[in-house]
Amino acid sequence: GQQVMQIPQYQHVQEGEDFTTYCNSSTTLSNIQWYKQRPGGHPVFLIQLVKSGEVKKQKRLTFQFGEAKKNSSLHITATQTTDVGTYFCLNTGNQFYFGTGTSLTVIP
């Protein structure tokens, strides 16, 4: 079945630094949703990307969908301690495939 690989698995950054996580697939993705899960919490929906090459922004967060719809990325500018958590991508095709997640630690 389709696998969505997400890199890096872990990322430690100093507060104020930028952060990027990538989701990659060997097959074409359908629609990509991004979620954030705080430690001990449940995933919270951030955004959905549908179109090839789509770029969406939410304040310091920028989401991109690759031109070939085989990858997606989430970029956070000037991280803050409130950004701590694990970020997941979710491909909502015939089956739903979550990426493996990137755990972000922000060092004050």
Added chain:
Amino acid sequence: KAGVTQTPRYLIKTRGQQVTLSCSPISGHRSVSWYQQTPGQGLQFLFEYFSETQRNKGNFPGRFSGRQFSNSRSEMNVSTLELGDSALYLCASSLNRIGYGYTFGSGTRLTVV
């Protein structure tokens, strides 16, 4: 408005038993999906229901089943529990999968002993 409610929050079962987990979606949401989350395997898709019909199913054995009622509430059942079924089971609801994100419940923590 009320969020997605999952009951029970915690459950301890013995190997070989069966268990039923319940999920009440946000009012008006017709799509409900279920996930298993473990440290080793991450988040894995179990199944998705829309208007009482199972639309999609993940790669889990037949011991895992579910259903959705006319009021959109959903249940999942695991029969003949195995130690490896210990996990956090998450339910999520959406108006529809296209164009809308999923709102997750807090999950049911199942421990099989």
